[in-house]
Amino acid sequence: MDLSNVIFAFSLTLFAGLSTGIGSALSLLTKKTSPKFLSVSLGFSAGVMIYVSFAEILIKANDALSSALGERGGAWACVGGFFFGILVIALIDKMIPSAENPHEIHTVEEMDGKSESHKANLMRMGLFTALAVGIHNFPEGLATFTAALSDPKLGVPIAVAIAIHNIPEGIAVAVPVFYATGSRKKAFQLSFLSGLSEPVGALIGYLLFYRFFNDVTFGFIFASVAGIMVYISLDELLPSAREYGEHHLSIYGLIAGMAVMAVSLLLFI
Numbered sequence: 001m002d003l004s005n006v007i008f009a010f011s012l013t014l015f016a017g018l019s020t021g022i023g024s025a026l027s028l029l030t031k032k033t034s035p036k037f038l039s040v041s042l043g044f045s046a047g048v049m050i051y052v053s054f055a056e057i058l059i060k061a062n063d064a065l066s067s068a069l070g071e072r073g074g075a076w077a078c079v080g081g082f083f084f085g086i087l088v089i090a091l092i093d094k095m096i097p098s099a100e101n102p103h104e105i106h107t108v109e110e111m112d113g114k115s116e117s118h119k120a121n122l123m124r125m126g127l128f129t130a131l132a133v134g135i136h137n138f139p140e141g142l143a144t145f146t147a148a149l150s151d152p153k154l155g156v157p158i159a160v161a162i163a164i165h166n167i168p169e170g171i172a173v174a175v176p177v178f179y180a181t182g183s184r185k186k187a188f189q190l191s192f193l194s195g196l197s198e199p200v201g202a203l204i205g206y207l208l209f210y211r212f213f214n215d216v217t218f219g220f221i222f223a224s225v226a227g228i229m230v231y232i233s234l235d236e237l238l239p240s241a242r243e244y245g246e247h248h249l250s251i252y253g254l255i256a257g258m259a260v261m262a263v264s265l266l267l268f269i
Contacts, residue, residue, distance in 0.1 A: 009148035010202055012159035013141050017198025019163035020133065023170020024191030036249055038168065042241035043250035045164040046233035047257020048157050053226035056154060056265060057147065058082065061226065064219035074219070081220040085227025089139055093235065123180035130173045130190050134197035137166070140232070141201030143225040149206075150222065157261055158229075165237055166195060 061081060066074030144162050148155025170191045178187035241250030 005149060005152065006206070008152060009145050009155055010199060010206075012148045012155050013145045013202040014199040016144050016159045016162040016166065017137055017141060017195040018192060019166045020170035020173065020195035021188065021192035022163075023167035023172075024174040024188045026167065026171065039241045039249040040253035040256075041164050042168070042237045043253025044257035044260075045161040045253075046237035046241065046250075047254040047259075048161040048261045049229040049233045049237075049257075050254075051258040051261040052154060052158060052265070053229045055262070057222055057226040057229075060150070061219045061223035064215040064222065068215040068219070077216070077220060078223045081223025082227040082230075084220075085139075085143075085224030086231045087227075088224070089228045089231045090235075092135060092139065095135075123177065127177075127190075130177075130194040133166075133169045133173060133194040137169075137195060137198040138201035139228055141198035142205035142221075143228045144198065145202030145205060146221050146225050150218065153264070157264055161257070162198075165232065166198075168240060170195070 058078065062074055062078040064074075065077045065081075068074065069077055140162055144155070144159050147158045173191040173194050174187040177190050178184060181187070238250060238254070241253060
């Protein structure tokens, strides 16, 4: 496995994970959330991930598995990997209490001091949200890393899509921590560090699988990556996009994301 490809894939994963800091910076440096911008951006991210999952990743996973297990066996393994990825990310979401779930909608305006919650409760929410983001981003890191490692041209748009998806998570961590402590520095640090689990997930996944990286393991992991990204898009990104803005804005973003991903794939044929 080419070391330069590994470094490139890890760099993309690091960028995607630490984009929680962008959300934190937005919440700490601006006085108002731009819901329309977030709505379109989240829809765009969902469009990229849904399109690339079905048009590229599942096809490559099926090809790899079919070459090793035969056409019928490969197809079943591909479907199994896809739903295994969905199951993993769904279980992680299920284990996170709704109050601390990083996909609960948060805005900059929540820092205006008008909340009736006590500071201790807010600090607890911030800490648990940071932990939730860390747990949730772990498989996302493996997904981004695997995609970039197998095909660098896929890695870039997927990393950008994951990065956009992580921006509201940064807001979700920073808002309660800032209001509880009054410290912008603490809020930014905790939000920024919560994204580190994404490159950590990539690193652990690489150390666990690189010795066994053949057509079967690659195909199954890749199919699982598709499942993870489709679940994230349908369960998190699109509902969040609709909450932040108008329904049509999220759909426009979704279609734009699919179109950009389609054109980018066609350019590399």
